[in-house]
Amino acid sequence: MEQALQAIFSATFVAAVLRVTTPILLPALGGLIAELGGVANIALEGIMLISACAGVLVSIATQSEWLGLLAGLAAGIITALVLAFFHLDLKADIILSAIAINILASGGTIFVVFLLTGDKGSTSALVSRQMPFIEIPIIKDIPLLGPILSGQNLLTYIAFIAVAGVAIFLYRMRAGIHLRAVGENPDAARSVGINVRSQQYLALALSGALAALGGVYLSMGYVKFFARDMTAGRGFIALAAIFLGGKTPLGTMIAALVFGLAEALSVQLGNLRVPNQLVQMIPYIATLIALVVYALVQRQRAIAHQRRFRQAPTP
Amino acid sequence: MQVTLPSSASSFDRAAERARVQQERRRSAIVDLVVTLSTIALALLVGFLVMLIVGKDPILAYSSLLSGPLSRSHRAGRWIEDATTLIILGLSVAIPFRARQFSLGAQGQMFIAAMIAAVIAIYLPLPPVLAILLPLVAAMLAGFVTGLLPGLIKAYLNANEIVSTLMLNAVIVLLYDFLLTNVFTPPGAQSLRSELIQPNSMLLRLSAIFGINLGRANLAVVMVAVLVLAVWVLLSRTPLGYEIRIIGANEKFARYGGINTQRTIALSFAIGGAIAAVAGVHLVLGVHQRLIPAIAAGLGFEGIVVALLARNNPLLIPITGLFYSYLRVGGDIMEQEAAVGAEIVQVIQAVIILLLTAQVLVNYAKSRHRLMRST
Numbered sequence: 001m002e003q004a005l006q007a008i009f010s011a012t013f014v015a016a017v018l019r020v021t022t023p024i025l026l027p028a029l030g031g032l033i034a035e036l037g038g039v040a041n042i043a044l045e046g047i048m049l050i051s052a053c054a055g056v057l058v059s060i061a062t063q064s065e066w067l068g069l070l071a072g073l074a075a076g077i078i079t080a081l082v083l084a085f086f087h088l089d090l091k092a093d094i095i096l097s098a099i100a101i102n103i104l105a106s107g108g109t110i111f112v113v114f115l116l117t118g119d120k121g122s123t124s125a126l127v128s129r130q131m132p133f134i135e136i137p138i139i140k141d142i143p144l145l146g147p148i149l150s151g152q153n154l155l156t157y158i159a160f161i162a163v164a165g166v167a168i169f170l171y172r173m174r175a176g177i178h179l180r181a182v183g184e185n186p187d188a189a190r191s192v193g194i195n196v197r198s199q200q201y202l203a204l205a206l207s208g209a210l211a212a213l214g215g216v217y218l219s220m221g222y223v224k225f226f227a228r229d230m231t232a233g234r235g236f237i238a239l240a241a242i243f244l245g246g247k248t249p250l251g252t253m254i255a256a257l258v259f260g261l262a263e264a265l266s267v268q269l270g271n272l273r274v275p276n277q278l279v280q281m282i283p284y285i286a287t288l289i290a291l292v293v294y295a296l297v298q299r300q301r302a303i304a305h306q307r308r309f310r311q312a313p314t315p
Numbered sequence: 316m317q318v319t320l321p322s323s324a325s326s327f328d329r330a331a332e333r334a335r336v337q338q339e340r341r342r343s344a345i346v347d348l349v350v351t352l353s354t355i356a357l358a359l360l361v362g363f364l365v366m367l368i369v370g371k372d373p374i375l376a377y378s379s380l381l382s383g384p385l386s387r388s389h390r391a392g393r394w395i396e397d398a399t400t401l402i403i404l405g406l407s408v409a410i411p412f413r414a415r416q417f418s419l420g421a422q423g424q425m426f427i428a429a430m431i432a433a434v435i436a437i438y439l440p441l442p443p444v445l446a447i448l449l450p451l452v453a454a455m456l457a458g459f460v461t462g463l464l465p466g467l468i469k470a471y472l473n474a475n476e477i478v479s480t481l482m483l484n485a486v487i488v489l490l491y492d493f494l495l496t497n498v499f500t501p502p503g504a505q506s507l508r509s510e511l512i513q514p515n516s517m518l519l520r521l522s523a524i525f526g527i528n529l530g531r532a533n534l535a536v537v538m539v540a541v542l543v544l545a546v547w548v549l550l551s552r553t554p555l556g557y558e559i560r561i562i563g564a565n566e567k568f569a570r571y572g573g574i575n576t577q578r579t580i581a582l583s584f585a586i587g588g589a590i591a592a593v594a595g596v597h598l599v600l601g602v603h604q605r606l607i608p609a610i611a612a613g614l615g616f617e618g619i620v621v622a623l624l625a626r627n628n629p630l631l632i633p634i635t636g637l638f639y640s641y642l643r644v645g646g647d648i649m650e651q652e653a654a655v656g657a658e659i660v661q662v663i664q665a666v667i668i669l670l671l672t673a674q675v676l677v678n679y680a681k682s683r684h685r686l687m688r689s690t
Binding site for chain 1: 369371486661664
């Protein structure tokens with residue numbers, strides 16, 4: 001027990017939390033943009049998987065992590081645009097088409113990997129590249145914070161910088177404000193001359209790009225190979241993080257950190273005698289509880305809102 | 316109040332009207348069928364093109380995909396066994412889908428059902444018929460509750476049902492894994508699996524009845540027939556089914572029309588859960604006759620395709636279930652014989668969903684069809 005506590009209250013543990021938070025935070029930020037644009041993106045999981053696969057395969061072929069990253073990004077954005085095309089232009093139900101994309105990703109990635117490598121499980125037999133880990137010169141020598149803030153993967157830094165980026169985009173930039181207006185009330189937005197369709201295309205493309213970064217991180221940072229269904233539900237946990245975070249960038253980041261903490265804890269506890277299946281449940285149960293709590297809060301808010309409305313005419 | 320009309324005239328009108336409606340209905344059913352068949356053809360064509368592009372021999376692959384399941388009797392048995400599971404899953408999905416609720420909990424409900432059924436079938440000695448009925452009923456109850464939970468929080472709190480059902484699935488699968496490792500697997504066993512269930516609880520295999528090797532296909536096919544009818548009666552001939560359909564058509568209208576939409580939505584989840592549980596029971600009592608790791612893995616989304624292809628019509632689900640499991644079994648055989656990954660079937664599945672949900676394409680196909688009829 002003492003050992004466990006020591007392990008948890010250590011810098012390496014905090015660093016591990018940041019590491020496992022990254023592939024939840026990135027897609028969650030993407031999903032947040034889509035959600036606020038009124039086009040819930042359930043396909044985050046599939047987009048991550050496709051990008052993780054594309055990134056690794058291109059990095060194997062070219063031995064360049066940057067080309068891998070580019071390929072992963074392109075694959076993610078294209079997949080998101082396919083979803084957008086089916087929903088916005090062909091009027092398909094966005095949830096069902098997103099489910100289809102998730103199935104396509106799960107089957108398609110294995111199909112391609114099997115075709116190219118002859119192995120169905122993973123690409124670990126081949127040499128792929130990894131995104132660089134960054135040592136920050138002065139910070140890395142600070143006693144406790146050094147190992148936490150320095151030496152993380154480039155994409156981990158990008159994930160946390162993206163929180164600020166997404167916040168600025170959503171609340172300070174014209175496109176972001178239009179996007180939220182579309183999500184709030186498409187008819188009202190249309191009536192003031194906002195192009196709803198192109199805003200929602202933008203929202204889905206951005207969510208695809210961010211989910212793609214999350215996928216690339218998984219296969220080219222967190223580990224150095226692509227494995228079948230390696231996203232393991234992170235795309236859905238990301239969705240939950242959006243709701244838990246109250247649909248704001250900062251809240252989403254905190255929620256993602258909570259899930260990251262739960263996952264890192266489960267790894268730590270797994271080293272002890274605690275059955276690891278029970279520990280692995282923690283993030284999912286946390287998500288369920290969070291979902292209910294968020295729904296309850298929303299409900300209270302709606303009721304309070306109604307009451308205020310009703311009282312307004314008779315002061 | 317009764318309006319008095321010349322009875323002959325009114326009955327004449329009614330008969331004509333009924334005939335007209337029936338003809339209209341028949342026509343739209345035919346159009347639906349044409350649209351579905353062309354979707355399948357298009358999806359198969361996409362698979363064909365994919366194989367062509369990646370340099371595999373698509374003709375060899377497709378001939379083993381499309382003729383494989385009938386090439387040997389035990390393969391046909393695998394087809395029947397898989398279709399049994401998929402048809403039940405399709406039925407379970409169709410009910411919440413009719414109410415436009417995206418319950419994706421079938422996976423977890425199957426695992427729960429498998430556990431409950433196995434506990435009774437392994438540890439509780441029972442006389443012949445009861446040894447099957449009790450696990451079945453208990454598992455269905457468990458499935459009902461497992462479906463009800465996300466149903467309640469969706470109906471009363473408007474919490475996203477996709478996230479809640481998927482999270483619940485993950486928890487249940489881990490719980491299953493945990494119990495299988497630590498409780499069901501007898502100490503000192505070589506591999507991770509429970510003891511066999513008692514002979515009284517085993518569903519009779521079709522091989523034993525017909526005297527040919529039909530693999531693990533079993534008497535659960537009878538359950539399928541019963542369920543198809545039951546779901547059809549529920550949706551088309553009961554007040555609850557009517558409410559489910561009205562909610563699916565227009566939830567606000569249903570609420571203003573006096574339907575307790577929250578109760579109905581929660582029930583649609585729960586009934587779907589109880590039916591998915593039957594699929595889990597089939598896996599334990601019929602197919603594996605014990606608990607094995609990942610007993611229902613990879614079946615989570617299959618029911619959706621089956622239900623969608625049938626447009627959530629319970630009477631069509633057996634046909635689409637048979638079709639889709641034919642593709643699945645054929646895919647495995649294709650992998651053995653043509654070295655093309657069976658996952659191409661998932662790609663075809665995704666294309667089918669995408670095309671069928673694309674309203675613009677479907678409407679276009681329908682209008683073309685009408686155009687051809689009118690000229």
